[in-house]
Amino acid sequence: MSAEILCIGTELLLGNITNGNARWLAEQLAALGIAHQRQSVVGDNRTRLMAAVREVAGRCRVLITTGGLGPTPDDLTTEAIAAAFDTPLVEHPEIWADIQARIGARGRFCSPSNRKQAFLPAGAAVLPNPTGTAPGMIWTPPAAPGIQPGFTVLTFPGVPSEMEAMWFATAEPWLRSAGLADGVFASRMLRFWGVSESALAEQMADLLALENPTVAPYAGAGEVKLRLTARAGSVAEAQILLAPLEAQIRVRSGRACFGVDDDSLASVVLEQMRRRGETMAVAESCTGGGLGAALAAVPGASDGFVGGVIAYANSIKQALLGVPQALLESQGAVSDSVAIAMAEGARRATGATWAIAVTGIAGPGGGSTEKPVGLVHIAIAGPDGCSSEAVRFGATRGRVWIQRLTSGEALNRLRLRLADCPGAQL
Amino acid sequence: MSAEILCIGTELLLGNITNGNARWLAEQLAALGIAHQRQSVVGDNRTRLMAAVREVAGRCRVLITTGGLGPTPDDLTTEAIAAAFDTPLVEHPEIWADIQARIGARGRFCSPSNRKQAFLPAGAAVLPNPTGTAPGMIWTPPAAPGIQPGFTVLTFPGVPSEMEAMWFATAEPWLRSAGLADGVFASRMLRFWGVSESALAEQMADLLALENPTVAPYAGAGEVKLRLTARAGSVAEAQILLAPLEAQIRVRSGRACFGVDDDSLASVVLEQMRRRGETMAVAESCTGGGLGAALAAVPGASDGFVGGVIAYANSIKQALLGVPQALLESQGAVSDSVAIAMAEGARRATGATWAIAVTGIAGPGGGSTEKPVGLVHIAIAGPDGCSSEAVRFGATRGRVWIQRLTSGEALNRLRLRLADCPGAQL
Known part of the structure; x- marks a missing residue:
């Protein structure tokens, strides 16, 4: 057959x-x-x-x-x-x-x-x-x-x-x-951010050895996925095999699992906005619009995403986001304090409930020992205040890779912040 | 062999x-x-x-x-x-x-x-x-x-x-x-925008039938490419076969050929900026940042690209780009007059020499008979004034496809405008 x-x-x-x-x-x-x-x-x-x-x-x-x-x-x-x-x-x-x-x-x-x-x-x-x-x-x-x-x-x-x-x-x-299909398969893709493929595989080692349902890991651009597949006599029976497995994986992996199947970090964050009746904006330096584009790729994004500022040049950070020139000079554009000023400026300028700001060095030029290529500061501003943290993606995989990881990491941080925040239902 | x-x-x-x-x-x-x-x-x-x-x-x-x-x-x-x-x-x-x-x-x-x-x-x-x-x-x-x-x-x-x-x-x-390689190959990829693969293939029909060098067409997301490949005893001889062929294709295709090999529309436009000593900004509605991201993907983009505004919601079009509320109400956000107001507003807000604005309906929702999904207005503002034109991409290939074509089409219009403009050296 x-x-x-x-x-x-x-x-x-x-x-x-x-x-x-x-x-x-x-x-x-x-x-x-x-x-x-x-x-x-x-x-x-x-x-x-x-x-x-x-x-x-x-x-x-x-x-x-x-x-x-x-x-x-x-x-x-x-x-x-x-x-x-x-x-x-x-x-x-x-x-x-x-x-x-x-x-x-x-x-x-x-x-x-x-x-x-x-x-x-x-x-x-x-x-x-x-x-x-x-x-x-x-x-x-x-x-x-x-x-x-x-x-x-x-x-x-x-x-x-x-x-x-x-x-x-x-x-x-x-x-x-023609009787060639042997039973029925059902599968489900679980999506993770903030965990490496090898760490996830180690955590799930016993599950990866299962024969039905099976679990197979995949790595993407920063995202890691586990595909769960079950074979049974009917779709309903296959789903019954998948449900406890998925539950167990979710318990083990904690908050690293952000969604299933066609979900993206952007779609999950926009769904959080929808449920909370809130809106969000972006202030992008090193991503140049990629974070906004990820959000705008989701159908119906306009329910929660209002837009923002592409503050690629420092003059735009000042003129449209109100980042003080003194701060840019004393801390440099790639710093927590500038990221915070950008996020707060975006929230103020757009009137959105939440704002994400990213500023970093995508390379290949512009890096230094202190601030190497791949260093990015990500700030999130909301009704409960604003905080920023740095992340280092390294230089080896190049500019576009750093820009993509920055967008994903920023969305994931907002996702986790909303999950912790009063009013969260996700 | x-x-x-x-x-x-x-x-x-x-x-x-x-x-x-x-x-x-x-x-x-x-x-x-x-x-x-x-x-x-x-x-x-x-x-x-x-x-x-x-x-x-x-x-x-x-x-x-x-x-x-x-x-x-x-x-x-x-x-x-x-x-x-x-x-x-x-x-x-x-x-x-x-x-x-x-x-x-x-x-x-x-x-x-x-x-x-x-x-x-x-x-x-x-x-x-x-x-x-x-x-x-x-x-x-x-x-x-x-x-x-x-x-x-x-x-x-x-x-x-x-x-x-x-x-x-x-x-x-x-x-x-081992004597298995038969001569040496050299190839060159010519890149086109604004012409369909079939129209280009028809225009080049006699060249597509050549045996050495060969010409092969490829279609991408809006972009069309011709790969020229020559076989000879040395790389230098192969290059000599390619040169007159490339010249002939460029003459026949006119301004549709925007670059070669690793060029992108964004890299070509940024190179125009660099040569002219000018800068550019964006004002994006339906692309949500994708146009800026295409520019920021080019190493060294900061020489010519200052940033801009993601004016996804109408409130941002008003607050950050100064688009009059009356205009939004009378013409609708997807219109030439709003595109022009966005482009002029972006130029004013950022101080850039040039600004591109895009506003359209990416779908799947939001279309009407008069303004269907896939309708986009693209405006370009510069020292010599501002103009806008509509384009219809159709709805069949979906939201992300429309967003990508919009970014490409907008960059191509700026490229052509700069080529016509005093001071142009490209």
Whole structure:
């Protein structure tokens, strides 16, 4: 009952693009409990593509291909797969009518080359493409020696969004109804800030060894994640396996766990604001707007985020945030006292309940022994006062990395401050 | 003289990580002119790994593997490759001494399991790993039927930084000295804004068909790129092939070409500022800081970028940028007149020579028939006055996409305005 993935495209072999489709499909197969033992990539070459398809047909039950379904001469997936099993192509008039209608609706000319997309091997079913012109197919070639019994090919275009829509609409239900999916998986991603991947893995060592549910750690830009996955007869049963595991991880990790699944530090902080009926502002020096952008990336951010000041130059810190020139001169722009003056200035200027200020040295230039690249001061001002603390991110991973960590760390500090603060409900 | 890449790791088959190594290696092979016709991924499974290695040995001259060189029982690449060609492993005491020294230097305990990393198949040469403990090997298994003459395996760990260091230090020189690299490649990436990939491809149709140098188009988030690659006997000769091609593309595409290689719209605009001795500020509504963050991501941004105001809420547009309440009420926040008032207000408040203002509807909520999601007004204020224009990005690709395109479009408008403006040297 195993599956293989075959991605088709010379651009993959030239290293022009990363094979994100293979990863995405692999994740889907894992979620369905379908064993997946090999992935391959071949170019837009008929002979080599035919050879690869025949090899796979001798090894596994399901072949999933991506790429090569377009209208150009380079796109030869359907034709090569048909030829690999000595099967003629037949035209599907309903596909051709659909392609003409879609291209016409965009006010474009439908070229004769599009017509080849309406041809599938005899006996193949259409795998509809709701968002693009190139449909795929679900095809079980005629039984023959050297072909696994029931061997079936599912073809997808290389455009990720089209592939994904086709997967959920048709391919996944087909795999389930064909009895290929082994049980049901449910998974949950727990998100952490302020703990290293290795420290978290050590803390959860016994849980990482579990077989069902499983726990797997991932590291991102400052964030660490644990993916919890359970297999069971139904989604409800799988959820029942996950719940006590999640509870145990949350108890062990304490406040480092900030959210689940699609949560971000920004979305969690904005949710705190919403529940409290409060607002927040930012005053950014070294991040130059990145902290605000993280907040603005969350749909509905305007409920809690009012904006703020990008005080990149010292003149802006003075003019828009009222940071005293004397303070800038005596303490330097990268200092707790300036961070505090920025946060208080932002709160005053915007009228927001809370303000975060960040000032630091993102590098590569501008560092000194006393104030090295990676040093950042983060202040939070609120109704109960203002405090600032320094953090050192180090210089090795570069400017943009320091800017990203600064935004995350600042949001996390506000999250914890709100959690401690009267009125907190999160 | 072809090569294949085989990446080893169950985490790839589970979709836990994207196979960035395959892309990176593919790019290196292309740059060396080594034909690369297939990539594969297998899990940490001895039998299947042995089978995959034997298949590749019958198809090509060079096999490059990644992964499975660590000390744990899962790491079985070296042993399985040796077994695939019936060759015993022999210990290299110098590797074991080196591993002990490296681990000792970090103050850690060297476990007995590390010792297996000192074993290579008889006859294999060490492929040194300057930055990690796991070395690779360069090995030509004994000639046998079904194995391509001279077939050679190069193994690398899965850690990208270690693999890359080993490639440049040892593997690439070895491939060249073995006569496998066919000439030298030079490439140059031209970057465009304000033109679609298909329109650019049509304009350059004859150039896309060239064989040496080659031209290949890529699309990003609003940006379109053309990669020019030339093959010749030396880098200097390759550069000579590229120069007239680049000149021709620049003439044909006009001002849409904004830069090359590592340039970004932000770095190009900041370079314009530097040459002119001028400064710039931003006033951001719908991007929430993303425009400033794009500028601040460029090292040395402080020479030209002073900062600005994140005027997400209307109250901030009034308080910090002086946008009249009456204007907000009569025209709405998403309008040319408010964009102009924001840009002029930012210029006034910051004292910068130029200011960009953006105000729009990033969605998913907040759109109307008249002012749909994706509608953005962009104003640029400078010494010669202020103007604003609307742009419609559409709603289909979502909030963060609209925010990114807005930042790019705003920077591109400032770039073009500066190019037209007296004093421009770019």
